[in-house]
Amino acid sequence: MIKKERIHLGLGYDCTNKLVTVVSNTNGAGLTLADIHNKLVEQYGGGVYAVIVNANSGELVDKISSATMYEADDLLCYDDE
Known part of the structure; x- marks a missing residue:
């Protein structure tokens, strides 16, 4: 029997x-x-990621259904000088 994926990683x-x-x-x-x-360990073997949670002002939620992730290297700025 094929196990249904519970956590999904997609691109956006x-x-x-x-x-x-x-x-x-x-x-x-x-x-x-x-x-x-x-899921990150299972899919990619680990790494360093930043998880962004959009917390809208005045809006309370029961659960977080999705989150956006960046690789940490993508957030760092390097000075070429």
Whole structure:
């Protein structure tokens, strides 16, 4: 029997048109940091990532269904001088 994927990693674009990874829970349940960590280790063997959570002003939610992730190297600015 094929095991259904519970946590999905997909590709998307942020507001600056930069390619990002979007992690989501396929059964609609909330995501935990442990879910995200375990999927990254399983998929890529680990790494250093920044998880961005959009916390809208005044809006409370019961669960986080998806989050945007950047590789840490993509967020660092290097001075070429």
